[in-house]
Amino acid sequence: MFSLVAQVARFFRFDTIEVPASPAAALMESADHSAGLDAHRAQELRTAASAWLSVVR
Numbered sequence: 639m640f641s642l643v644a645q646v647a648r649f650f651r652f653d654t655i656e657v658p659a660s661p662a663a664a665l666m667e668s669a670d671h672s673a674g675l676d677a678h679r680a681q682e683l684r685t686a687a688s689a690w691l692s693v694v695r
Contacts, residue, residue: 662687662694 669683 660690660694662690665690 665683665687669680669687672683673680
């Protein structure tokens with residue numbers, strides 16, 4: 639009976655979305671992803687991450 643419940647639970651389990659630790663981390667990840675496509679946009683995202691970190695500190 640337990641194995642049946644475990645299989646059903648695995649079937650309905652949702653994949654968790656990996657959430658960055660902070661907004662600055664999310665901005666830096668976005669900058670890394672856009673670095674090859676748009677260097678200016680990547681620099682803007684890095685600047686925004688630095689600004690966020692300076693406000694938080």
